[in-house]
Amino acid sequence: MQMTVLAISVGLMALISFVFIAAIRSGGRAPVAKNIERRRSGLILAMLVAGIVITIASLRPWPQAVAMTADTPTVNVTGGQWYWEIDTTELPLGIPVVFNAHTVDVTHGFGVMDDTGKLLFQVQAMPGYVNQVQYAFDEPGNYNVVCLEYCGLAHHDMITEFTVTAN
Numbered sequence: 001m002q003m004t005v006l007a008i009s010v011g012l013m014a015l016i017s018f019v020f021i022a023a024i025r026s027g028g029r030a031p032v033a034k035n036i037e038r039r040r041s042g043l044i045l046a047m048l049v050a051g052i053v054i055t056i057a058s059l060r061p062w063p064q065a066v067a068m069t070a071d072t073p074t075v076n077v078t079g080g081q082w083y084w085e086i087d088t089t090e091l092p093l094g095i096p097v098v099f100n101a102h103t104v105d106v107t108h109g110f111g112v113m114d115d116t117g118k119l120l121f122q123v124q125a126m127p128g129y130v131n132q133v134q135y136a137f138d139e140p141g142n143y144n145v146v147c148l149e150y151c152g153l154a155h156h157d158m159i160t161e162f163t164v165t166a167n
């Protein structure tokens, strides 16, 4: 499936590129002073280089590596219309915890908020995949789980909670 989508995407990108190249070739050009043309080319090149550098720099941290050892606490999260099931509801403080998120029906968004409503992290939860996210809680207390992907009538009601305690 993914290869089919990739092939379709590449095919469509090639088609769009072809249309652009054909349009550029067929179009007449208004006379432009040499120095303006040089400046324009320089600007386009600078934007291209900046785009590549910014893209590479901003994508470097992803995909986020999940560093697991035998001692890493893991929590299995199952989403469904319209509930969250979490197999551990008392989590440790200050230790990276790995959440394995999946769903039994449609795509949901596993989001964890602190008790002030601040979103701490989230991961897409999908049927047929287990997506992992790692997080170390630095405050003990109650945390709320919400759904961040519209998934039907009671989407807003997909709420549960867990606690983080110092051992």
Ligand code: CUA
Residues within 6 Å of the ligand: 079, 080, 082, 107, 108, 109, 147, 148, 149, 150, 151, 152, 155, 156, 158
């Ligand atoms: Cu589950 Cu929205």
